[in-house]
Amino acid sequence: MNPLPLDSTQPRRDFLKKLAAATTAAMMSRGGQLIASDAVIQPKATADAVIILWMAGGMAAPETFDPKRYQPYEKGAPMANVLSTFPAIDTNVDGIKICQGLEHLAQVMDRATLIRSCVQPDLGSILHSRHQYHWHTGYVPPQTVAAPHLGAWMAKVLGPRNPVMPAFINIGQHLEGHGESEELKAFTTGGFFGSEFGPMNLPVPDEAAQSVRPPKGMDAGRFENRSALFRKLLDQNPQRDIISDFQRESMLRSLENAHRLLSSKERAAFDISLEPKESQEAYGSGRFGQGCLLARRLVENGARFVEVTTEYIPFVHWDTHSDGHATVERLHQEIDRPIARLIRDLESRGLLDRTLVVVASEFSRDAMIEGVPNSTAGDQATVKGDTLESPQHYGLHRHFTGGTNVLMFGGGMKRGHLYGATAEERPLVAIKDPVSIPDLHATIFTAMGISPKTAFDIEGRPFYATIDGTGRAVRDLFA
């Protein structure tokens, strides 16, 4: 495929004009009335697309982007000595070291802003999906109204960047068939904005093309014939003249829109097999890597908000309750090259400045502490012991909320920038410039030109983009 971004050649002013129109359109549609928004947004937004790379299950900061004292595997070594199980490596930015295994990412750190001081609230008991709900909506469940996903906010306030392209696309997560899937569904939604602003779910990247193709077993000719028959019978409907009803018209418009994507040139963006072989190999055959590739193609073709997840499955992937070191070693391989390649690809296409890439997770992990120091949260490690007795013990097997990494690229953020710090010795809590979820969200919203105080009316009360409109963008992160 020859990637031709729909509006990348347009001057910025046109984009803003379009954006304003989209906002008005979004205001008119269902799912709450816009009631508050600041016109002036500082710092000035430069991004018009977001890619969230979601490290589902709790990515341990000391095993990835915040290496601490390295403890090699030694039988009998005290567990309390384990801070990091990977040695630190240099990056192409002086003063920023990350963990061994992330060599490709080390070479794009000069394009990154690394926050080492994100903190999550202590919710008393760790339930991944609850923290994920909080991270993705800004609200801790349960809520009296269905809170919209970050992507739904983008879809609602900014609308689609390209009218044929769904504004909010969610890649890599199966929403059926495992332990906490109901809880995942609870936040993977448009919430009270309605399903119009909810996600298009593409759980398997290399099957994404199917979602914009005629149904399986139906060739293009037959599919078109079916559509033609639909229109002919619609024209012949004896009630056509009696019911020139608004509801009916709006239903037909939606069907028409749906059909438009299936016959648009943008649908090729969903088909990663059209990517050159070299590029496919660089992104790798892992689902996450393929998801990154798909995300790039979608953003190139006008997607507004894309999330790619390593997939949350209880006790799998980043959710290491035992054998953590070996698992993370594999995960390093899964994410390192694809993310680095994604950043380079966006850059070479001139899209990095206007695309905010955020690598994040619901919390970090620690070898000893569950939650934060003195939390009432129950210990959930499945292998316990005071010393390293087998490789199974070797890793960070407890959920830690006191200091978490977020890695950002592009979208108007600084380059080669380090923000915040955690302690060098346990507890590895944020000791400098803590960033809360409302402030992190405010940063993302602001980068996209949305005021963190934006609010919509639901059941007569205001519902804010960041809780009670309190989130403040971290100014120091912006270039």
Add this chain to the structure above:
Amino acid sequence: MPRFLPLFLLSCLAAALPAAAVDFSHEVVPILKKHCAECHMGDKKKGGFSMNTREDLLAGSENGKVLIEGRGAESLLIQLITSVDSDEQMPPKGTRLTAAEVQTLTAWVDAGVPWTAGFAFKKGAYEPPLKPRRPLLPAASAGRENPVDRILDAHLAKQPGPVPAPLSDNAFLRRVYLDLVGLLPSPEQLTAFLADSAPGKRQQAIALLLNTPQPYAEHWLTFWNDLLRNDYAGTGYIDGGRKQISAWLYQALLENKPYDQFVRELVAPTEGSEGFGKGIKWRGQVSAGQLVPVQFAQSMGQTFLGINLKCASCHDSFIDRWKLEEAYGLAAVFSDEPLEIHRCDKPTGRQAKASWLFPELGQIDASQPPAERLKQLAALMTHPENGRFTRTIVNRLWHRLMGHGIVHPVDAMQSEPWNSDLLDFLATDLADHQYDLKRTLALICSSKAYQSVAEVLKEDADRNYTYAGPRSKRLTAEQFTDAIWQITGAAPRKFDAPIKREGSAPRPEQALAAKWIWSGDQKAKAAASGETVSFRTRFHLAALPQTASAVLTCDNGFKLWVNQKEIARSDQWETPVAVDLLDALRTGENEIVIVGTNGGQGPNLAGLWMQGQLRFADGSLQTLNSGPAWLWNSAVPRSDGLFTPDPGHWKPAVEVNGAAWQGINDALQALLVENANGGGPMVRAALMKSDFLMRALGRPNREQIVSMRPNDLTTLEAMDLNNGQILTTRLETGARAILQKQAGAGSAALVSWLYAFAYSRAPSPAELALATEALGSPPNAAGLQDLLWVLLVQPEFQMVR
């Protein structure tokens, strides 16, 4: 004194006054608006003086009366607008009134402060009456005796616009079937109804539908599941933080439990009904506004009284009259422990005292234990003088049937109804008839108002509502799904709701015959942690079976493909899965591939178990049971179930001692029995867990109470209809099933049958020609599948008109 009463007196007064010397609306109103509005109208009440209503004006200010009726010159208002003392003159700043304006106002006061009845500069907050009211019914006109018609005919007589036209028999039958039992009338039922010439046939149809307990219950289950946020899967169930009320609710609907009794059992619950009040508890700390007792207050208020206590459970509400104290009072009725009032999540130091929202009707004795308090609450909620309780439910039923609430939205019962006689009549009628909800449904459906052509909607239809007949409703996800299953006969055989359903009683038990298998000999050596094994079995089918299902599980997880089509996956080995294989089977060679994955921390037992059964038209059976005849391989297929390259070297699977999994034998057995059943009444979508298609069609996640589903189809939803896998598969299977059943029917006959079923009407000649051509002759499966899609996606199908 309630605020609405003086308005009523006022209108009498205005009528009694002699013709005014000044024109209030055209002369006085503009002057008052121009000079006084900034400080004395709307929310503004400077000096305690509001001019919003005549009553406000006469009530005066903090300093006493401002107007003396009939005596302009002596009135403070006239003195102040003419005063030259800058400390007292009105308005204090800005342009003074002209002499002519002063003269007009003086004349107006001299004339006795005439006022247009009902006029207010800003409407005072409407406060709905609490007590029931029995309105006098207007006389029937043109033989329209139904009380609903008597009220609405009088209503329509007072507004411009025609009386909605009567509905045809065809459209009536489709509407009343979908509204009362959620199903389409079959072509046979339609034909019989059209042929019937008895004058009371519509009445009979209504009675018949309401008197068939099961279809009625299984349709209204959807309405109540939304309103009581009950579902068969969802947040909270995972760690016991939520409890279903499905069995209780289903039984209550089957029995048509009187509504007051129904609610008493939800407020002061039995074991089966306590799930509603207990709400949803997530693990860990939650904000004060979502503690279980506070959820209780919100749920009770919203569902039964149309009161939104969500604002008031955080702070005194800005949008209605409810206070933090009152929300917490209701919460404290439920709470087992002392409940501290939190304002915006911060403790206030005050303890909530159990109380209820309308002390006019009685109060809770806060010193009683919780169970007793709940009984008192149940009695107060269903108190005969609690008109809010009955108004709320009849308004919900009216909304479901007529497409727009008498009070709208239906959860904002503090708003003014567009016809209070109608609301009050329906509410008292319900109470007067043993709270029989079916009676209310019958009353509405029997009216000419219900049996009228649906209103044609404009884009702004929801602003400034004016009654102009019933409104079309979008089919619910459940109605849409059921309708497809009705037409195609391809409903699933098992359902998810944990209920006792007539016609679904277990047949004689099926023995557990399949074997547990794995890759190696585990008697000596356990399977490695994380080991992934592919199993394969191939079989030949001379003909497709009528049913094909299986029950399976794998310790720790599996993925199942049939002919390269993924059918199921699970990592919950303790919960076996029942699957339908029929859609994926084909005549000729078939292949089942299952990838099993072992979990755990070290080597441990692993096993796969599957028992399947194919039933053929001739009654013969074929089994598909895991055992040593199956093969295994360590290679893993691609996501489409294909092995590339072919791994070769398939080895016979090894039987594993099943003793380790004895604990789930009961679950396997129960599922097998359940899965093998068929032939009972059609399984309804309301009994199924939600799936992607139902979600796309508007079935909500029931974390919050839902009283009105969105009426419009969004683009993302349309995409699911357009090329979503669930609908495609359903129509593909459905087309085959229809062709089998209607074998020999010509294309034209088939088209007529489809139109009768889907739209309750005959096709026009043009439609018949187009559709027949599309079907081919004789009709082929692909053509039928596409025609089905075309018919089902048309707005005519997706709406209850």
